[in-house]
Amino acid sequence: MAHLDPRDFKANARAALADRQLSDALSRMSAGLVPKRADAVAALPEFDALRDRAREIKDHTLANLDHYLEVFEANCQATGGQVHWCGTADEARSRILEICRAADARTVTKGKSMVGEELHLNPFFERHGITPVETDLGEYIVQLADEVPSHIVAPAIHKTKEQVSDLFERHHGGPRQEEPEAIIGEAREVLRQRFLDADVGITGANYLVAETGSSVIVTNEGNGDLTQILPKVHVVIASIEKIVPTLEDATTILRLLARSATGQPFSAYTTFSTGPKRADDLDGPEAYHVILLDNGRSAMLGTEFQDMLRCIRCGACMNHCPVYQSVGGHAYGTVYVGPMGSVLSPALVGLETTKHLPNASTFCGRCEAVCPMRIPLPRMLRAWRERAHESGQTTVAERRGLRLWAWFARRPALYGPGARLAARALAWLGRDKGRLARLPFAAGWTGGRDLPAPEGRTFQEQWRKDADGIRTGRS
Amino acid sequence: MPTASARVGHERRFRKRRGPGPGSRRRAPRARCGALTDDAKRELDQRLAAHPRNLQPAVARESDAARILERFVQAAEAADVTVARLSSADAVPEAVAGYLQSHNLPPRLRLSPGAESYPWERVPLVETSRGAARGEDRVALTPALAGVAETGSLVLESGPDKPTALNFLPEHHVVTLRASELVASPEDVWDRLRAAAGGGSLPRTVNLITGPSRTGDIELTIHLGAHGPRALHVLLIEDQG
Numbered sequence: 249m250a251h252l253d254p255r256d257f258k259a260n261a262r263a264a265l266a267d268r269q270l271s272d273a274l275s276r277m278s279a280g281l282v283p284k285r286a287d288a289v290a291a292l293p294e295f296d297a298l299r300d301r302a303r304e305i306k307d308h309t310l311a312n313l314d315h316y317l318e319v320f321e322a323n324c325q326a327t328g329g330q331v332h333w334c335g336t337a338d339e340a341r342s343r344i345l346e347i348c349r350a351a352d353a354r355t356v357t358k359g360k361s362m363v364g365e366e367l368h369l370n371p372f373f374e375r376h377g378i379t380p381v382e383t384d385l386g387e388y389i390v391q392l393a394d395e396v397p398s399h400i401v402a403p404a405i406h407k408t409k410e411q412v413s414d415l416f417e418r419h420h421g422g423p424r425q426e427e428p429e430a431i432i433g434e435a436r437e438v439l440r441q442r443f444l445d446a447d448v449g450i451t452g453a454n455y456l457v458a459e460t461g462s463s464v465i466v467t468n469e470g471n472g473d474l475t476q477i478l479p480k481v482h483v484v485i486a487s488i489e490k491i492v493p494t495l496e497d498a499t500t501i502l503r504l505l506a507r508s509a510t511g512q513p514f515s516a517y518t519t520f521s522t523g524p525k526r527a528d529d530l531d532g533p534e535a536y537h538v539i540l541l542d543n544g545r546s547a548m549l550g551t552e553f554q555d556m557l558r559c560i561r562c563g564a565c566m567n568h569c570p571v572y573q574s575v576g577g578h579a580y581g582t583v584y585v586g587p588m589g590s591v592l593s594p595a596l597v598g599l600e601t602t603k604h605l606p607n608a609s610t611f612c613g614r615c616e617a618v619c620p621m622r623i624p625l626p627r628m629l630r631a632w633r634e635r636a637h638e639s640g641q642t643t644v645a646e647r648r649g650l651r652l653w654a655w656f657a658r659r660p661a662l663y664g665p666g667a668r669l670a671a672r673a674l675a676w677l678g679r680d681k682g683r684l685a686r687l688p689f690a691a692g693w694t695g696g697r698d699l700p701a702p703e704g705r706t707f708q709e710q711w712r713k714d715a716d717g718i719r720t721g722r723s
Numbered sequence: 724m725p726t727a728s729a730r731v732g733h734e735r736r737f738r739k740r741r742g743p744g745p746g747s748r749r750r751a752p753r754a755r756c757g758a759l760t761d762d763a764k765r766e767l768d769q770r771l772a773a774h775p776r777n778l779q780p781a782v783a784r785e786s787d788a789a790r791i792l793e794r795f796v797q798a799a800e801a802a803d804v805t806v807a808r809l810s811s812a813d814a815v816p817e818a819v820a821g822y823l824q825s826h827n828l829p830p831r832l833r834l835s836p837g838a839e840s841y842p843w844e845r846v847p848l849v850e851t852s853r854g855a856a857r858g859e860d861r862v863a864l865t866p867a868l869a870g871v872a873e874t875g876s877l878v879l880e881s882g883p884d885k886p887t888a889l890n891f892l893p894e895h896h897v898v899t900l901r902a903s904e905l906v907a908s909p910e911d912v913w914d915r916l917r918a919a920a921g922g923g924s925l926p927r928t929v930n931l932i933t934g935p936s937r938t939g940d941i942e943l944t945i946h947l948g949a950h951g952p953r954a955l956h957v958l959l960i961e962d963q964g
């Protein structure tokens with residue numbers, strides 16, 4: 249599959265909206281995950297207090313990031329682990345390749361990792377004659393389909409059961425399985441041998457714990473554990489903001505993660521890995537490497553985008569986002585999708601190619617309302633819009649429109665009557681349904697959505713009326 | 724040795740700190756400017772050494788043993804774990820034999836070498852062997868270090884006689900757990916592990932296992948037994964501590 253480009257977000261979104269299978273899959277997602285999260289949150293009275301505490305922990309960590317990373321490094325090395333500081337994706341890929349070459353690796357199993365996607369590791373391995381095998385079922389499906397994940401937690405959320413059946417039949421040589429149990433059983437059989445054969449296992453990390461030098465993964469399938477225990481070498485790929493000071497700090501955030509992601513109180517497997525196997529252990533990897541990836545993150549520190557580094561990749565913001573719910577993840581054309589992706593991607597890959605993404609928002613605020621780490625996503629989307637505007641990356645029409653509005657807004661004598669006239673004209677145009685399907689001069693806006701017709705009065709008029717009402721005690 | 728900030732890409736900018744951006748006008752700066760003072764460093768090291776507990780939910784602060792046990796069973800069952808309560812460790816072999824039979828499994832069992840010696844002679848038809856996991860093992864029995872009431876999790880650590888793959892490769896995972904090893908919260912487990920490490924490092928692997936393996940990757944419906952065990956069975960030995 250040709251991977252989509254964020255520069256084509258509008259066209260991608262249009263195509264996605266016309267895709268019936270995709271819209272079925274996405275409505276299943278919101279019908280399933282939204283109430284599950286709500287129930288899980290309602291069952292923990294301390295949830296909001298834990299969110300506040302988790303935010304403090306991360307803010308404290310980010311304020312002292314360099315120190316905690318160095319403590320992590322020292323403690324990891326003390327247990328025989330190796331830490332590799334990588335400023336860029338290129339550096340990270342070369343270190344990983346060196347490690348694989350040193351282990352004479354032919355096959356590499358991979359646990360689910362968004363940093364792995366960010367590094368585009370699979371095509372990289374293939375170019376260097378190493379076979380990468382995704383072991384998370386969703387990632388495996390996406391790999392067979394030659395696609396990329398469309399969700400940071402559920403990579404194959406866009407695929408229907410029938411599509412998976414087709415895919416497995418084609419790649420595993422049949423017979424075709426229709427039932428989910430049989431499909432999962434087939435993947436289990438095929439991947440079992442891959443786990444046993446792999447030379448290197450690569451996992452991501454939900455956290456790195458400075459105090460103990462450990463990496464932590466949280467999974468439901470157990471694939472991440474088989475990936476790290478069976479091969480000779482375990483490589484952890486983690487971005488620098490995954491660090492937390494202590495086991496207690498990790499625990500606080502764990503109480504939020506699964507509830508926000510899947511509505512579970514706790515995921516099936518939470519695993520703390522510290523160094524390589526000890527001399528007399530019966531199993532486990534002989535070598536343990538941690539790739540610490542920066543790739544644009546430290547440049548976010550001290551800016552209005554720093555709060556984004558608190559993200560724990562739970563996916564709640566996309567599950568609740570009306571834009572994501574309509575177009576899915578692929579339309580974004582970036583590794584990280586949904587509201588968190590629209591904030592993070594411009595920081596990681598530049599605003600030039602991603603300037604449409606901060607506009608893929610209705611500013612309804614649901615993402616911020618559900619974010620366990622209380623990340624002010626709408627504020628940061630607005631900040632990217634401002635930056636796009638400042639650097640002249642908005643379209644001529646947008647700039648002209650805003651200039652025109654500014655000219656009027658500075659002239660109240662004209663603005664009031666002008667806005668009144670416009671509001672009444674729009675109300676008249678939309679008088680039948682209360683909505684406008686098309687608007688002259690704004691086809692780009694109404695092509696994909698209806699504009700609710702104003703009720704005939706401007707905000708200023710209503711304000712004046714209500715204010716009068718309040719003063720005279722009438723409303 | 725270069726500092727962390729110099730080694731991580733552009734972290735220098737973090738030190739210089741740019742002027743406040745549009746969104747941060749009214750906020751106090753949160754990223755530190757400049758290098759850590761010795762006092763600040765001491766404070767951070769003290770926090771690490773003291774590893775204070777953060778806010779814990781009420782269930783995580785439970786101290787009554789009966790309620791901890793009740794909560795553990797309830798949380799584990801909610802995570803699709805089956806729990807059998809035994810009055811003594813001697814009852815383990817018969818309980819395992821019954822489990823194998825009721826699940827139509829062949830009478831073969833792979834034991835973690837770290838499992839206590841139970842009176843297996845009571846079930847002569849069950850063939851037991853000890854060691855690390857092999858591809859063909861269908862049922863494994865491993866001992867838990869602890870159980871966490873808040874989450875219903877089993878805590879299993881690696882060690883010279885405790886191979887980790889046994890927790891993941893077989894289809895059925897049977898875990899023995901003494902009721903006296905139940906704790907309220909993960910924080911209680913960390914304290915025990917720190918005490919056991921005596922200033923050294925954690926075991927290579929510490930697993931918190933909360934239910935059998937599962938996946939929601941096919942149309943978001945949950946199915947058990949993705950890569951790890953399809954079933955997780957706990958033999959809870961109520962040994963009165």
Ligand code: SF4
Nearest residue numbers: 559560562563565619
């Ligand atoms: S931004 Fe918040 S809600 Fe979205 S993935 Fe990150 S932590 Fe979860």
